[in-house]
Amino acid sequence: MTSHGQFAEIAALAGDPARAGMLHALLGGRALTATELATVAGVTPQTASGHLARLTAVDLVSVMKQGRHRYYQLASPAVARMMEAIMEVASDRQPPRKRLVVGPRDAALRAARICYDHLAGRLGVALADALIADGHAELSREGGLVTDSGLRFLNGIGVDAAAMLSSSGKGSRRALCRPCLDWSERRIHLGGALGAAICRLSFDQGWIRRVDGSRAVTITPSGRHAYREHFGAQL
Amino acid sequence: MTSHGQFAEIAALAGDPARAGMLHALLGGRALTATELATVAGVTPQTASGHLARLTAVDLVSVMKQGRHRYYQLASPAVARMMEAIMEVASDRQPPRKRLVVGPRDAALRAARICYDHLAGRLGVALADALIADGHAELSREGGLVTDSGLRFLNGIGVDAAAMLSSSGKGSRRALCRPCLDWSERRIHLGGALGAAICRLSFDQGWIRRVDGSRAVTITPSGRHAYREHFGAQL
């Protein structure tokens, strides 16, 4: 009863096109202002404000006041997981028509983008494939794990595995690696603490750079080199 | 664009109270008729029929005609995963009021119930704890796996691990064990192929029995014995 109600309330909030657009934009991992979110959702700021108030009321997004701006972001990784799960079901539907024309913007997203806190798109899939091929990780639809060789590898490229372990829930070494499936590649890629760490490292090392106001990222020349050299990824 | 639309469509379908009730009932794992679903959702058969048509149109549920009945069930494990993910977010909200009065029906659900294809409630948590304590499995919020000792243990109690491996996606041994969190215990329990296998075994051995038209199950005396003896579970 109360269980249904909560469930339906959350799903309904995510089910409005405007709110879905905002949540989708927030999957980019950055905190966005109310006006930015209004733009991406295609509604006026007043309307967006109302939506955001409801989303924060149920803890789907959180707010940080900063001067005259209010920065909104997803409230927790659980929200991102929920969105991924919904997208998995949604993308299972075969495309109803032929193929939609995809703009260059869409092409950039398919090449490489952020998925809340980790990398997705062809880059994300390539990195996952490379790590799996080298025996650093295992991954399937239902779960994943980092191998011993993977832990050594991570330490070698500058990821503090110990910190990841302590920050990752119960500290299980198996919690580091989570499969994430999304719309563009229809393939599994790296999520969880491992995916987040690699994404953070990539930004810190200048391997990737954010694109304008989008979830897309561009791979820098040094990044292209690093991914090939360190990870053995086929780009 | 098209991505948002699909996402919002699915979420909105799950977000209606009546449809949410039906989906919730179908989490029990059994196929239910349209009239049964109408009853649990508290609407007339005509209304339920419309809802079910929409749910089947987007492949959230599937139908099996059998005589003059139509049996509906969740279309895929992905749908169940999606619902669990939504419930995780929904249950994160601390109860707004004091505590709701819980009837005996609710008490039975909390004790032991079916969650699509595996066991949940106190029984599910106890089994998971026992397997983890014995080193047969590892489990965290982000992932899980079955250990070598776990595979041997499963073979010992009559679960064909080889069959599980082949039937479980890419055949990774790590895919057998998936964490599942839900509303009553706020604790992780066993999902995935392992959870389903143990659930099936429990029915086959007569350790548990379904309760009327509910997701709840009762533990038989032999089940109580078996869970304590074989699994070392604290009931």
Place this chain on the structure above:
DNA sequence: GGGATGTTACGGTCGCCACCGAAGCATCAG
């Protein structure tokens, strides 16, 4: 201080959708 910008609050309009009653098919029993 005054003016610009970002954000929220209020009121009113409009469209969509959940709902039911009545009627139409399909299936089974006799």
Place this chain on the structure above:
DNA sequence: CTGATGCTTCGGTGGCGACCGTAACATCCC
């Protein structure tokens, strides 16, 4: 065949909520 049951389709009604215009409030810049 006739009647009963399960389910769906069709039409019409009612209510909730998404949306915007206007306006108030907060913060920064000069």
